[in-house]
Amino acid sequence: MPQILTYLFIALYSVTILSIILVIITDNRNPLKTLPWVIVLLFAPVVGLVFYFFFGQNLSKQRIISRRTRKRISMRLVEAQDPSRPEIPEHWQPLARLLKSTIHAVPLYGSRITPYTDGASKMEALLDEIARARHHIHLQYYILCNDRTGSRLCDALRAKAREGVQVRILYDDVGSSSVKKSFFASLRRDGIEVRAFLHVRFPRFTSKINYRNHRKIAVIDGRVGFIGGMNIADRYVYGTDWGIWRDTHFRIEGNGVAGLQASFLSDWSATTKQRITGAEYYPPTRHFTRDVLQIVPSGPFGKWRTLLQADSYAVARACHRIWIQTPYYLPSEVLNSALQTAALAGIDVRLMLPARSDSRVVDLASHSYLDDMMKAGVKILFYTPGFLHSKLLIVDDDLTVIGSANMDFRSFEHNFEVNAFLYDAEFTARMAAIFDHDASNSHPLTPAEWFNRPRPQRWAESLMRLFSPLL
Template sequence: MLEYVQNNIFFTLIIINYIIAIGTAFFIILNNRNPITTVSYILALVVLPFLGLLIYYFLGQEYRKDKMFKRKKVFNNETVKKWEKKLILNDNRLENYETDFLGNKVNIVKLLQNNQKKPLVFGNDVQILINGEKKFEALFKDIKEAKNHIHVEYYMFNDDKIGSQFIEALIKRAKEGIVVRVNYDYVASAISNKSIKKMKQAGIEIFPFMPVWFPNLTRKLNYRNHRKIVVIDGIIGYVGGVNVSDEYVNPNNTGYWRDTHTRLKGNVVKSIQSHFLLNWNFVSEQEIEITDHYFPEVEECGEIPVQIAASGPDSDYPHIMEALFTAINGAKDFIRITTPYFIPNDQMLTALKTASRRGVDIEILIPKEGDSWAAKYATNSYILDLLESGIKVYHYCKGMVHAKTMVVDGLLSTIGTSNMDYRSFEINFEITALIYNKEVSAEMLHIFEDDTKHCNQVAIEEWKQRSFQEKVKESFSRLWAPLL
């Protein structure tokens, strides 16, 4: 028997692989996960011997989620509860706002308020920041003027040219007595030990989010912190798509990178602050004493109502997906979506197609090339579906479009970190600002229309004529869409 195994080692390993794969497939089925995801993993186990097991080991297991993300202490803190209770809107006030200006958008407000205790907050200022150049110009000014603390949380934090400028700005304030805390995603970031040591020596507290082995080989590991936020003094907050990396500020030697961020000022920043503190307690393994200075009283600095939606493995529900889903289903006139990755789940795809067929004017802007071969072809596999339902699709040709925004009916705008894909909706930590204001929506609509000047609109007859090889790539990539 031993001699047979030695002479047939590859065949023996294949048998062992499929014995383990069958047991793993049975375990996946018993977990009662999304059927599409279940089929994708089982398909990987069947058609990719050995590799399929590795894919499931690194991407598919949820034991880390069950073990690591049972951490709700921040939301149960008395200080957090106090400001939530103060800002939360009762049913009577919501009914009045529904009549005054919200219309059926009040359903989104109720959804997030009931599920996540995130109120619609009035009296805010909203500044739309186009590309990294505008974002960092405003951010550096706010860092310079910080009076108490600076909280930083980024998916990608590189110590390249813009990253080094950012680090120096933080170090300067830390040395002047400002409390600076930095949380960066370990997999996506490229920050040297030298830079980390320099920040720590200046008094900056800095921790990586979920370190893993071989980060360069595991860039799509599950449960990454995809948020890009900064909170200054609990009064100013930044949310959007712009990471700390040179390509986001469009240096001359790289391709054009189109993105959108927003600077928020007002009481809505308290919602962003609570999510930062929740993640900070996790990555630092500290229990920060949460006092009122993290949630200060803020005089009204504008008139714009804003609500924050955040989701991740620690969420009871996919809050961002549900908010967008509700917005799409409630749309009456038009929807404009910009996203770098359009790999929707069945719910979102059905919502968009049915909204279009009932007369809502829908336009979606995606990159022509993108920064991921697999994501590009997975995205392209949905285009014919959209076109046949009457949805207009634009390919952005000037460079990479990385903005994650939506405008609905000239009243609701969303700016955040969440892509229109399964990974953002179900796996990674994301955060999105929902802005209920006609002026902001008009500005966002103008930005969308300006971006279409650098696009080619996809024509359905021309799209149907694409090559067989392209269709094969699309179909194959779509099979793995839940894993991308």
Template sequence: MDVLNYLWWIVGIIFTISVASVSIIIFLENRDPAKTIAWLLVFILFPVSGFIIYLLFGQNIRKKKIFKTQKLLLELKSSNTFKSIKEFENLVAIQKNAITENLLFDDEGSFAKKRIMNLLLNMGRSPFTLNNKIKILTNGEEKFNELANDLENAKDHIHMEYYIIKDSQIGRTIKEILVRKAKEGIDVRILYDDVGSWRLWFKKSFFDEMRKEGVKIYPFLPSLLPFLNRKINYRNHRKITVIDGKIGYIGGINIGDEYLGKSKRFGFWRDTHMKIEGEAVYMMQLTFLFDWYFSSKTLLFDKKYFPRLGFCGESIVQIVSSGPDSDWEAIHQAYFTAICQAKKRIYIQTPYFIPDESILMALKSAALSGVDVKIIFPGKPDNKVVYLASLSYFKDILKAGGKVYLYQKGFLHSKILILDDDISSVGTANMDMRSFMLNFEINGFIYDKQIAKELLDDFVKDIEDSKEITLDEYINRPMIQKIKESASRLLSPIL
């Protein structure tokens, strides 16, 4: 018995030292104060489980530079496989000068566009492209019909990168097309997130059958013990398809039957995706090839992945990637800048709303200054804790004069931002700290009045299928609801 007590005493000392050490590390990392306090609170309230949660979700991988993007850039510069890296850098410099010298826009109303474009050039090295045709897709049926047709017509390669791929009816339909194209000699490559697509851990035949037919498939940040992986908190949330380097798809729709309205829990699934034909596809391709290299250690930078294009359209697009491998939170900071520049309206659709203080303050300030701030949010949650935490932030928006709507028709998964008359964003990033700071995301920033109008028309239709929350209703909600929301909000910095 004395030996057992002695062992417990030793374990207790080691554990106490470990928790104390981690607390000191968190403190010295100079994180956001809210995150530091949240983690310390977790350690105090849940000393054992809190320590385990930190090992899985809390480590600052961005600072530890686990993702060696800079190393890849050096390899590319020293190789002959992609000589246009230098041209790419020159293009960024030329575009900065064009914005500064008012060579692209010279009207008074273009100030916000120039600020956002220049910010993204400086931070994310994201050049804008002028030759683009865009088609907005407002649900899974529209997206998959377009996608299937374009996949069938692929002539050289198909690159797909998704957070979630399910062995579902639509998953098997796409699988059949990809296998058939691989047999025709088309290069087919798939990247999937190992955690987002966890259901396929139990259906390995889904990918194995494709691999046997020549489809190249790699998981992103795989682990033999996925739930005991310290990188589990950093997920590839991107949804990209690139076909022949000419056609690209980007937005919120993964590959699963729920996006076709077949979810028994939610029914109709409202989402927004975007089909692009034009030079913006080059940037989507570049993002895919970087991620492919990271996952497969195979360098693919042949000219055929960036083919010459004729005239496609006149939409100006900046494709912006962000994640823990970059020095800047590009999408986060672009959203903040955009919100601060708004003069007429800020319309947001997001399934999760956990803003940091900067975004929240920008939205409140905009609403108080007379900007029309509207947010459409799901009326039914898919994640209860995140949902409750999100609801707790709406009081500030409502008090400032903004409007909040709960979508009633089904589940709202759309991730869009509409700013004034000619700036919009469609992509994979939610309006929450996880998307802004932890996940690998990709968004398209579009500077086009027609696209902004299409998104605005869809937004107005969605309001008709939503219930507005008034400030009085919000204030008078049941006390138990307020307690649940407040408790969930305490965890919001680490959700």
């Protein structure tokens, strides 16, 4: 009898492994992603099965929010358009159509945008706007810590809740996993609506642990919004033991706030099943400038990887400049090849990375891509005063991409992100000046020093590159 049970277990286990391999193959994924999973499941089936359960399942065909709900929430964006609006530059109109057709990113006009390059000034600006709130405050962060910075923010929110202001908070259940649940419970007791996005529960939602909400959004009364790379934690304000935390965040006034509001309310609806679409969340706004922007939320559910497609398209259309800031460079083959092609064509391609990041493993994987980039003529800059966490893409003189997305597999394939695509020469010049200032605090990497780095370091980089899709 024991022998029969053993044979039965082996048969069932083998059928399970082969069935998963069949599912992976019939998903028609990129062969570069399919083959590693097949190899792991064949040669290390126990480990492979566990990793596949947590990180490998293809959930692109699932939806966490219906098209009808998303359309109802985003209808206000169409109503907010101005018939006398300025035109998107002609050479970027196909890009704008791509963003509208894949994610319904409506062009919005006349916003005023203020950049912040340090956490202290961003926090002061956010707290000032919270103090002015009269109707609602919507906050969404990947990380919301219960430290000095988080406590200061939450004290301000409690005060507004006592005044009768609606306060809603979305935090990521994995990004904020180190925070005790009692902290969020205390906020709820004080009249603040707090929810975890894709709450991880075993076994029902364990397969979604790899799909996290990395957005950083704040909307106050529908009139002012914030977007960028900064979470709520002390390190964003006070830095780390080994240097400053260099990040970029943006305050938006005008029609662009409606795009942030629609993104937040879509996620709120997906999490709570509450549909909030009232006109009071999209108040009339004045036009401050002649710029045009599109707020572009992206995520792992659905057919298209909008941010990857849009960035790749913009890079391919560049005529003379592509400047990038990103804390992690783990690109898709398409984007990596497009950047190398642009550099070989004589376009000024600059990639700014932190000299030291918050993850040694990610550092090694990122560095494995730099050999070919340098050979193609890409200028590599290592930011030295501290950790560069800024996310920025500048293409030519009139396109700037800002927001929460890193230039890596996780942001493009697995995370819920939100970026803003801005078509405006004046704003692009301002961001180029910030890039130049950061470049003055960076070390330009030379071929001589890079190609002479120790061989064991190269081996470690190549090994970590294999795990790029999971980092």
